[in-house]
Amino acid sequence: MIEVRNLTKTYMTYERGHTLREVVKNLIRRPMKEIRAVNDLSFTVPQGEMLAFLGPNGAGKSTTLKMLTGVLHPTAGEIKALGLVPWKQRREYVGRIGAVFGQKSQLLWDIPPVDAFYMNKAIYGVPEREYRKTLDELTGLLEVGDIIRKPTRQLSLGERMKCEFIMAMLHRPELVFLDEPTIGLDMIAKENIRSFIRSMNREGVTFILTTHDLEDVELLAERVIVINRGEIVVDDSLVGLRSRLGHKKSVRLTTETAVPDIQKPGLKIAERIGTLEIEVEIDTAVLPLKRFIRDFNEAYGIADMAIDSIAIESIMKELYKEDADLETAAAHN
Numbered sequence: 001m002i003e004v005r006n007l008t009k010t011y012m013t014y015e016r017g018h019t020l021r022e023v024v025k026n027l028i029r030r031p032m033k034e035i036r037a038v039n040d041l042s043f044t045v046p047q048g049e050m051l052a053f054l055g056p057n058g059a060g061k062s063t064t065l066k067m068l069t070g071v072l073h074p075t076a077g078e079i080k081a082l083g084l085v086p087w088k089q090r091r092e093y094v095g096r097i098g099a100v101f102g103q104k105s106q107l108l109w110d111i112p113p114v115d116a117f118y119m120n121k122a123i124y125g126v127p128e129r130e131y132r133k134t135l136d137e138l139t140g141l142l143e144v145g146d147i148i149r150k151p152t153r154q155l156s157l158g159e160r161m162k163c164e165f166i167m168a169m170l171h172r173p174e175l176v177f178l179d180e181p182t183i184g185l186d187m188i189a190k191e192n193i194r195s196f197i198r199s200m201n202r203e204g205v206t207f208i209l210t211t212h213d214l215e216d217v218e219l220l221a222e223r224v225i226v227i228n229r230g231e232i233v234v235d236d237s238l239v240g241l242r243s244r245l246g247h248k249k250s251v252r253l254t255t256e257t258a259v260p261d262i263q264k265p266g267l268k269i270a271e272r273i274g275t276l277e278i279e280v281e282i283d284t285a286v287l288p289l290k291r292f293i294r295d296f297n298e299a300y301g302i303a304d305m306a307i308d309s310i311a312i313e314s315i316m317k318e319l320y321k322e323d324a325d326l327e328t329a330a331a332h333n
């Protein structure tokens with residue numbers, strides 16, 4: 001469905017300088033600087049996949065998304081999505097994709113969402129019967145029957161996001177880009193939106209998700225691509241990603257006496273939740289779980305305990321760290 005080959009994007013910017021002298025000098029001379037935001041990315045996305053596209057700030061996610069949606073031309077490389085070249089066959093392409101940006105509304109503040117939907121119906125040329133059918137289905141799924149008739153400015157953030165999704169899905173796109181789709185929402189609204197995404201995905205819609213909310217990733221994605229400094233660091237299934245660090249466990253404990261700051265190979269205090277409640281990360285390859293439990297019980301008395309696989313958040317931290325370490329090592333050689 002999407003084929004990306006050797007995709008590269010460089011931006012040319014003017015060097016500003018750090019000191020006042022440099023700034024003034026550069027105003028006259030204006031030296032150019034090249035920023036390689038995306039560097040030789042290649043990947044494919046089959047139809048029906050739910051792919052999370054992750055990376056730290058400045059990694060090149062937005063730039064890649066802009067090229068995937070046809071807003072930006074690449075400097076080099078190719079994209080074929082839905083059989084089209086996004087930036088060349090933009091009109092046809094836009095009619096078949098959808099997008100939801102958690103931080104940017106597509107609705108109009110002073111008019112009810114239903115009127116904005118009707119405008120989109122006209123823009124996309126959706127026939128009346130099809131429009132009615134889709135609108136009924138989507139409002140039913142998201143439980144917003146009456147809400148869509150209130151002015152947008154009166155809606156809660158959760159209600160508004162539901163309407164943003166309806167707006168993006170009315171023309172039945174095959175491929176949908178989501179950028180921070182649950183940002184700012186409470187737990188219930190997040191779950192509503194996530195279950196909506198899941199049901200659309202079951203109907204065959206392909207989703208590409210960029211987010212800093214790793215819960216979205218855990219609960220939605222099947223596959224994860226992590227980029228850093230414009231390059232792919234990981235392209236793996238969520239299960240595969242977990243198994244890379246499968247020997248690490250997260251253990252939440254309530255103890256009878258407070259645990260001091262201990263240094264022990266294979267053990268890291270991840271969080272202190274209360275005086276007697278703590279979360280630790282165990283590298284079972286170094287410190288077997290059985291030994292950890294025995295020692296900890298003898299030393300502090302275990303009153304309660306829950307063992308979990310490590311959260312995706314820790315996996316990400318580890319990945320970014322590995323990448324930064326590699327970079328530092330390369331710089332030293």
Ligand SMILES: Nc1ncnc2c1ncn2[C@@H]1O[C@H](COP(=O)(O)OP(=O)(O)OP(=O)(O)O)[C@@H](O)[C@H]1O
Binds near residue numbers: 060
């Ligand atoms: N129009 C532009 N001109 C010059 N440099 C740019 C431009 N847009 C982005 N960049 C640079 O390209 C790099 C990648 O930026 P990009 O916005 O794609 O990252 P990102 O992964 O989306 O980050 P974030 O998570 O913070 O949104 C950054 O170094 C950024 O400063």
